[in-house]
Amino acid sequence: MFKAIVSASTLRDALDSVSVLVDECKIRLNEDELAIRAVDPANVGMVDLALDAAAFESYEADGGVIGVNLSRLEDIAGMANAGDLVHLELDEETRKLHIRIDGLSYTLALIDPDSIRQEPDIPDLDLPATIVLEGNQLDRGIKAADMVSDHIALRVDEDEEAFFIEAEGDTDDVDLELGRDDLIDLAAGPANSLFSLDYLKDMNKAIPGDAEVTVELGEEFPVKLHYEIAEGMGQVTYMLAPRIQSD
Amino acid sequence: MFKAIVSASTLRDALDSVSVLVDECKIRLNEDELAIRAVDPANVGMVDLALDAAAFESYEADGGVIGVNLSRLEDIAGMANAGDLVHLELDEETRKLHIRIDGLSYTLALIDPDSIRQEPDIPDLDLPATIVLEGNQLDRGIKAADMVSDHIALRVDEDEEAFFIEAEGDTDDVDLELGRDDLIDLAAGPANSLFSLDYLKDMNKAIPGDAEVTVELGEEFPVKLHYEIAEGMGQVTYMLAPRIQSD
Amino acid sequence: MFKAIVSASTLRDALDSVSVLVDECKIRLNEDELAIRAVDPANVGMVDLALDAAAFESYEADGGVIGVNLSRLEDIAGMANAGDLVHLELDEETRKLHIRIDGLSYTLALIDPDSIRQEPDIPDLDLPATIVLEGNQLDRGIKAADMVSDHIALRVDEDEEAFFIEAEGDTDDVDLELGRDDLIDLAAGPANSLFSLDYLKDMNKAIPGDAEVTVELGEEFPVKLHYEIAEGMGQVTYMLAPRIQSD
Numbered sequence A, B, C: 001m002f003k004a005i006v007s008a009s010t011l012r013d014a015l016d017s018v019s020v021l022v023d024e025c026k027i028r029l030n031e032d033e034l035a036i037r038a039v040d041p042a043n044v045g046m047v048d049l050a051l052d053a054a055a056f057e058s059y060e061a062d063g064g065v066i067g068v069n070l071s072r073l074e075d076i077a078g079m080a081n082a083g084d085l086v087h088l089e090l091d092e093e094t095r096k097l098h099i100r101i102d103g104l105s106y107t108l109a110l111i112d113p114d115s116i117r118q119e120p121d122i123p124d125l126d127l128p129a130t131i132v133l134e135g136n137q138l139d140r141g142i143k144a145a146d147m148v149s150d151h152i153a154l155r156v157d158e159d160e161e162a163f164f165i166e167a168e169g170d171t172d173d174v175d176l177e178l179g180r181d182d183l184i185d186l187a188a189g190p191a192n193s194l195f196s197l198d199y200l201k202d203m204n205k206a207i208p209g210d211a212e213v214t215v216e217l218g219e220e221f222p223v224k225l226h227y228e229i230a231e232g233m234g235q236v237t238y239m240l241a242p243r244i245q246s247d
Helices: A007-017 A070-078 A136-145 A197-206 B009-019 B071-076 B135-146 B197-206 C008-019 C070-078 C135-146 C197-206
Strands: A003-007 A024-029 A033-039 A047-052 A058-061 A064-069 A085-090 A096-101 A104-109 A130-134 A151-157 A161-168 A173-180 A185-187 A192-196 A212-217 A221-228 A234-240 B002-007 B024-029 B033-039 B043-050 B057-060 B064-069 B085-091 B096-101 B104-109 B129-135 B149-155 B161-168 B173-179 B186-189 B191-196 B212-217 B221-227 B234-240 C003-006 C024-029 C034-037 C045-052 C056-060 C064-068 C085-091 C096-100 C104-109 C128-134 C150-157 C162-168 C173-179 C186-187 C191-196 C210-215 C223-229 C235-242
Touching: A007 A085, A007 A197, A007 A221, A007 A234, A024 B009, A033 B135, A047 A197, A064 A070, A070 A104, A070 B186, A085 A192, A085 B064, A104 B002, A104 B135, A104 B221, A130 A136, A136 A151, A136 A161, A136 A173, A136 B085, A136 C045, A136 C104, A151 A197, A151 A212, A192 A197, A234 B161, A234 C197, B009 B033, B009 B043, B009 B071, B009 B197, B009 B221, B009 B234, B043 B197, B064 B071, B071 B104, B085 C173, B104 C135, B129 B135, B135 B149, B135 B161, B135 B173, B135 B212, B149 B197, B161 C034, B197 C197, B221 C045, C003 C008, C008 C045, C008 C085, C008 C197, C008 C223, C008 C235, C045 C197, C064 C070, C128 C135, C135 C150, C135 C162, C135 C173, C135 C197, C135 C210, C135 C235, C150 C197, C150 C210, C191 C197, C197 C235
Parallel strands: none
Antiparallel strands: A003 A058, A003 A085, A024 A033, A024 A064, A033 A047, A047 A234, A085 A096, A096 A104, A104 B173, A130 A185, A130 A212, A151 A161, A151 A192, A161 A173, A173 C104, A212 A221, A221 A234, B002 B057, B002 B085, B024 B033, B024 B064, B033 B043, B043 B234, B085 B096, B096 B104, B104 C173, B129 B186, B129 B212, B149 B161, B149 B191, B161 B173, B212 B221, B221 B234, C003 C056, C003 C085, C024 C034, C024 C064, C034 C045, C045 C235, C085 C096, C096 C104, C128 C186, C128 C210, C150 C162, C150 C191, C162 C173, C210 C223, C223 C235
């Protein structure tokens, strides 16, 4: 059983955070939250989304799992105005999701969850450095890195108490330094890892410019990015595997 | 003889309503109105446009016919700002149309009207149902249908007193229900016909979102769409042939 | 030695004026101004840019020459907001230009100036007619001409005291007449020349709509276009060779 009403903007923010990594996903319709975990086909980037029951106007679910085509669901959500409410109701028998937006009804055929790639276990890493910054700052560093390279280094300088976003190209280099004053918070620690820029660009697409993003970082370890949606009633976590640094 | 002055926005609204169906057309320069009738090459969609002499700042004509390349004429009208006046004058001898917009002169070579496909007779059908709705509502139904199919059904439910825009895809369905409260007016009657979405999308492009659109509908009959331009001093009628409904 | 601070918008206006013609250029870092002269590969269009030391927040230079990739430099300047200051500093030893914008550092590898096509001598022509008009007016004439032809004629009618922008297509003609009242200034003289529209379109891209453009024109002679940037503390001159008029 699943029956819920949610604002179009909340639904879109939730779907966008997952669709930047995968085309199809399983949605867990838990009693207290809607949850999605997914990993990209190359096993490099993961997303973990939880949207609390409180983020919905109304929410009833009993723990089922459905498989959906994300871009199809995003198209439908895109038919709504930002303030519109989206009504969702699962028909258990036909395995179709009925979506209703102000007079408009859409019947979405679901995908067999068993045909969708398995949900990843997101490891519980204890990473030594934590940086909290605005989505806009991260966006600026990623755009700058993209001018010269397809890799990006994230680094904390413990002495300078600063976070660095860096990229080395064949001829040109780029380096964004964010000191304590530029950041919302910084817990410095030994941290320096290299990542594929393509994945970070995709994740960045979903992160709102004014979101408070928490970055957990180590030395040649995966990075974790957290931010909230739905006024704090939804949480998104990305995890991205590092690339080996060469000299 | 033809000599007229018209606001750029009125001229553009008039040309757009025809150019969504055909590239070239005959323009009848009647004494009391400028009139265009055209049918697309596949004989599926027709348009009938009348722009009253009163829609012009000044208008003098004596019943001639000219042939024009519509996209060319739209490009020229596109050079004007919305408030600008467009001066049109036919040179009978050279068969060229002189167009003047605030210092800019354009000499447009006309097309021999005999080389343009014949104007259609638009049949005077007595269709059993009439729906009056906002252009925006029609647009919403067409966009939704376009997500799942290349056909669209328009239907009136006499018992529910509602107008339905529906589409059936291979896996998904879409259905926009507009009740009496959502419509400007409804004269219910037996009406249910299927249409090619491509044509309706093209016609919809020309219909302003805030226009009052009158839809005349029957059972497996053509649909007629009427709306006004130029503050009521111009009338556009589209007619679209039905597709055979299969089961 | 070169060290300067300049507003992002001034830097962008300066770079844009050159990049519409060439991809790479030499920049002369003179004591009192930054100067660029360049000619397109076909030797048809030239640009001469001078940005006075006063156009910078601070400026120190001793006459060196550097070679740059313009689109790369424009991308970097594009990372700044309009009000941001761009810090430029040349590292003589590594031959790299360090660019800093609010925490973001970019190290740009320079190009050997000797590998860049030679700077043109811009001839000191004494052209008989001078027209001063708004960038917007020029833009309007160029857009209109582009509808019918890939050539454009610029002409002064001494009797009518008017400037004409004209184009003749295979079937259609276009003609923008700008009288004394439409122009900022006019010194009439015998002037009528034909130009390649592609080049003039490129130059026009860089000219702000509200710029005061001075056009110097003769009979089958090159045209010179001047306008100011950086609130009068920068000067751009374009010169474009004529096409032979055929009958």
